[in-house]
Amino acid sequence: MAGKFARSWALLKASAEVLRSDKSLLVFPLMSGICTLIVAATFLTPVGFEYLNDERIRAYGVAHHVAPSHYVFLFLFYLAQYTVIIFFNTALASVATARLRGDEASVSEGLAVARSRFGSILGYAVIAATVGTLLRSLQERAGWLGRIVIGMIGLAWTVATFLVVPVLANEDVGPLEAVQRSVDLLRRSWGENLIGNAGIGFAFGFITMAAVLAVTLLAIAAATAHSIPLLVMVVAVALIGFALLGMIQSSLQVVYAVALYRYVDEGEAGGGFDQAMLKNAFRSRT
Numbered sequence: 001m002a003g004k005f006a007r008s009w010a011l012l013k014a015s016a017e018v019l020r021s022d023k024s025l026l027v028f029p030l031m032s033g034i035c036t037l038i039v040a041a042t043f044l045t046p047v048g049f050e051y052l053n054d055e056r057i058r059a060y061g062v063a064h065h066v067a068p069s070h071y072v073f074l075f076l077f078y079l080a081q082y083t084v085i086i087f088f089n090t091a092l093a094s095v096a097t098a099r100l101r102g103d104e105a106s107v108s109e110g111l112a113v114a115r116s117r118f119g120s121i122l123g124y125a126v127i128a129a130t131v132g133t134l135l136r137s138l139q140e141r142a143g144w145l146g147r148i149v150i151g152m153i154g155l156a157w158t159v160a161t162f163l164v165v166p167v168l169a170n171e172d173v174g175p176l177e178a179v180q181r182s183v184d185l186l187r188r189s190w191g192e193n194l195i196g197n198a199g200i201g202f203a204f205g206f207i208t209m210a211a212v213l214a215v216t217l218l219a220i221a222a223a224t225a226h227s228i229p230l231l232v233m234v235v236a237v238a239l240i241g242f243a244l245l246g247m248i249q250s251s252l253q254v255v256y257a258v259a260l261y262r263y264v265d266e267g268e269a270g271g272g273f274d275q276a277m278l279k280n281a282f283r284s285r286t
Contacts, residue, residue, distance in 0.1 A: 120168055
């Protein structure tokens with residue numbers, strides 16, 4: 001366990017060094033976050049009105065009143081969200097690739113690459129939305145054991161598509177070929193231990209828990225002191241802090257995925273990454 005935490009910290013530091021050298025990379029998750037909020041508001045507002053106006057949903061809950069049209073709605077929601085997220089992640093991956101190669105690339109150049117790949121991005125978003133909708137529909141009908149199995153299938157899908165975004169950013173391929181390339185690249189080296197040793201998620205999990213604890217204690221202190229301004233300030237700072245933390249984590253994950261893609265495909269990761277450390281992070285099964 002200690003080794004896992006050590007590798008997590010090493011991976012976090014290596015990825016953070018790339019991000020530290022070019023903070024403009026944070027623009028991509030910022031734009032993605034704003035757009036996904038707009039998409040969510042667009043889709044969820046009519047859902048809220050339906051909830052308020054449908055007595056069956058209020059009485060029995062959404063899970064007990066799921067019409068086929070709701071799955072169509074869910075698919076469209078997933079499609080819109082995935083398209084936005086994958087588009088900006090592809091733009092980020094394009095700029096990160098240039099940075100790791102020692103080249104210069106601007107935000108506008110990254111967006112241009114994403115626009116040139118929009119057909120493949122949309123196609124992959126359709127695939128991801130289909131998988132997400134199917135897993136969600138099965139999960140709502142399954143018992144607890146079935147939900148565990150479905151969760152494992154979802155995890156396997158996440159692992160299999162881990163390198164799709166770097167592939168889309170660097171190769172002119174279709175969505176199905178991008179998925180196949182991701183599977184092939186991971187299988188070639190470190191696929192089996194991806195989740196156990198990747199590490200960045202563990203590090204941010206601890207950071208998030210520490211932040212939640214700190215915010216909770218400060219909020220309790222503000223409430224105990226009956227200081228509304230202090231409480232409002234704590235909440236505001238917490239919201240901004242968690243948003244920034246999410247942006248940093250999102251950027252680091254994409255940078256790390258790009259480094260892995262380059263390491264497997266080209267034999268080197270680029271600036272800030274130790275090849276021996278990457279080999280250890282995803283050990284092949286022998």
